Amino acid sequence: MAFLIDCPNCGRRNPYEFRFGGECKEAPGPDADLNTWCEYLYFNENMSGFQQEWWYHNMGCGDWVKVRRNTVTHEITED
Amino acid sequence: MATTKKVLQYKEPEKHYDVVIVGGGLHGLATAYYLAKYHGVKRIAVLERRYIGSGGSGRNTEMVRSNKRAHETLPFYKDSLAMWDDLSAELDWNLMVQKKGIIALAHSDGELASMRMQSDSQRRAGIKIDMLDNQQIKKMVPSLDVSDQTALPVLGAQFHPEGGTVHHDAAVWGFAKSAARCGVDICVGIEVVGFNVEGSKVTGVQTNIGDINANKVHVAVGGYSSEIARMLGVKFPVVTMPMQVMTTNIMAPFLNYYVASPRLHWYTQQTLKGDLILGGQLDPFSSWNSYTTWEECSERVATILEYFPDLAHGRVVRSWSGLCDCTGDSAPVMGPSGIDGLSLDIAWGYYGFKATPACGKYSAEYIATNKVPENIKAFSLDRFFNRQRVREVIL
Ligand SMILES: Cc1cc2nc3c(=O)[nH]c(=O)nc-3n(C[C@H](O)[C@H](O)[C@H](O)COP(=O)(O)OP(=O)(O)OC[C@H]3O[C@@H](n4cnc5c(N)ncnc54)[C@H](O)[C@@H]3O)c2cc1C
Numbered sequence: 369m370a371f372l373i374d375c376p377n378c379g380r381r382n383p384y385e386f387r388f389g390g391e392c393k394e395a396p397g398p399d400a401d402l403n404t405w406c407e408y409l410y411f412n413e414n415m416s417g418f419q420q421e422w423w424y425h426n427m428g429c430g431d432w433v434k435v436r437r438n439t440v441t442h443e444i445t446e447d
Numbered sequence: 448m449a450t451t452k453k454v455l456q457y458k459e460p461e462k463h464y465d466v467v468i469v470g471g472g473l474h475g476l477a478t479a480y481y482l483a484k485y486h487g488v489k490r491i492a493v494l495e496r497r498y499i500g501s502g503g504s505g506r507n508t509e510m511v512r513s514n515k516r517a518h519e520t521l522p523f524y525k526d527s528l529a530m531w532d533d534l535s536a537e538l539d540w541n542l543m544v545q546k547k548g549i550i551a552l553a554h555s556d557g558e559l560a561s562m563r564m565q566s567d568s569q570r571r572a573g574i575k576i577d578m579l580d581n582q583q584i585k586k587m588v589p590s591l592d593v594s595d596q597t598a599l600p601v602l603g604a605q606f607h608p609e610g611g612t613v614h615h616d617a618a619v620w621g622f623a624k625s626a627a628r629c630g631v632d633i634c635v636g637i638e639v640v641g642f643n644v645e646g647s648k649v650t651g652v653q654t655n656i657g658d659i660n661a662n663k664v665h666v667a668v669g670g671y672s673s674e675i676a677r678m679l680g681v682k683f684p685v686v687t688m689p690m691q692v693m694t695t696n697i698m699a700p701f702l703n704y705y706v707a708s709p710r711l712h713w714y715t716q717q718t719l720k721g722d723l724i725l726g727g728q729l730d731p732f733s734s735w736n737s738y739t740t741w742e743e744c745s746e747r748v749a750t751i752l753e754y755f756p757d758l759a760h761g762r763v764v765r766s767w768s769g770l771c772d773c774t775g776d777s778a779p780v781m782g783p784s785g786i787d788g789l790s791l792d793i794a795w796g797y798y799g800f801k802a803t804p805a806c807g808k809y810s811a812e813y814i815a816t817n818k819v820p821e822n823i824k825a826f827s828l829d830r831f832f833n834r835q836r837v838r839e840v841i842l
């Protein structure tokens with residue numbers, strides 16, 4: 369693969385060591401109604417471009433890592 | 448005899464249409480064709496930003512079948528599969544429909560039980576389906592290793608005799624040509640970049656060459672659906688994932704069926720030309736880039752070789768990928784969008800090729816009548832809010 373993921377514990381690693389956790393979303397508050405929860409669960413921004421996303425380093429340190437990745441070019445940047 | 452008549456003449460879009468269709472893939476082209484041919488709609492444009500068939504429609508592995516599980520969707524898939532039979536004659540274009548049969552292998556008792564359950568609901572919907580034991584499989588596919596020597600031995604299979612393949616490029620050109628001959632304007636190099644909405648009603652699209660007015664707008668953009676959502680200020684229930692597939696060198700004919708292992712994520716068929724198509728699993732993370740990788744290629748080849756050891760002399764000669772907008776319930780979104788006059792045919796993931804004829808027919812019916820046809824009600828966007836997600840199994 370043409371990109372590496374920067375794990376704070378393990379350094380720059382092959383993305384196939386990770387499990388993709390999807391885009392970062394803001395969870396609804398405790399008073400949110402059902403529709404808000406449905407939207408949170410099933411609907412995505414699904415960005416073509418930079419997005420904040422979760423990666424789980426299951427073949428490494430076992431931590432969840434937040435990554436800012438361009439889904440079109442696979443470029444990864446610091447915030 | 449050589450023909451001098453041009454198959455298809457592209458048009459420059461006009462300023463106003465009855466129906467504008469965004470996306471010149473099979474779904475958009477088929478919808479345009481059915482609208483023009485069966486609903487008498489006169490002014491229709493298909494707007495395609497690249498070239499027709501440049502999305503999933505020209506990249507898929509051509510598998511057509513109706514052996515899904517969720518009962519509310521089976522009449523739709525059954526209809527679509529049957530429609531392919533008459534389309535070559537109707538479109539006057541050879542779609543190379545080959546209903547060679549699909550064999551889906553089981554590697555565990557759990558899978559066998561699940562396949563039997565699926566088979567029952569399929570039979571109830573009038574879909575032909577059989578379970579096979581290893582002896583029967585061996586007879587049909589002599590080159591397949593059904594012994595207990597493989598990593599996960601084959602324990603049986605589900606056989607879908609009416610499934611098979613249709614040539615995807617032929618389908619693109621067949622629908623495009625026929626739509627154009629019914630008066631549809633097929634416009635390439637036109638990118639939709641926004642929508643004009645007045646109150647709660649769509650009035651047209653914004654494009655790279657200016658605004659185009661329309662009474663109705665239909666969205667059939669394949670894996671790119673979330674870009675449309677952003678233009679509308681909404682979200683769709685999808686994630687875009689690439690799917691990679693490959694072909695081998697040409698071999699003497701030896702494989703008469705489409706063979707798949709849902710468990711190990713591989714499937715293969717030998718085309719009329721003699722090469723094998725090898726697929727495929729979605730990539731393990733979202734991406735809008737149609738790359739191919741050594742990781743996918745090596746895993747696919749290794750798992751297929753385990754069951755077709757004679758292929759060790761074969762070579763992968765080409766690979767490609769396409770974008771799939773996937774919902775969590777393995778079903779698409781069709782029908783109303785929430786905005787008047789704007790209809791959807793999206794979220795077809797990696798299974799929308801087979802659905803082309805029915806998508807064209809029912810989308811056209813919805814656009815022309817404003818009534819959601821019975822067979823696509825299960826695919827409504829509302830289902831995600833009404834606890835009516837489709838209970839599909841991934842296959
Ligand atoms: C590798 C692979 C294998 C597959 N195998 C199978 C299979 O075996 N069987 C099966 O049933 N399905 C399969 N599929 C799924 C199938 O290919 C798709 O579901 C189907 O092609 C969708 O057709 P469509 O017309 O909706 O979209 P597409 O064919 O993707 O067409 C959408 C078009 O819209 C255009 N577009 C996008 N945005 C804009 C815009 N803003 N303005 C103008 N135009 C725009 C694009 O350029 C594109 O041409 C596979 C998919 C892939 C990627």
Ligand SMILES: [Zn+2]
Nearest residue numbers: 375378428429
């Ligand atoms: Zn780590």
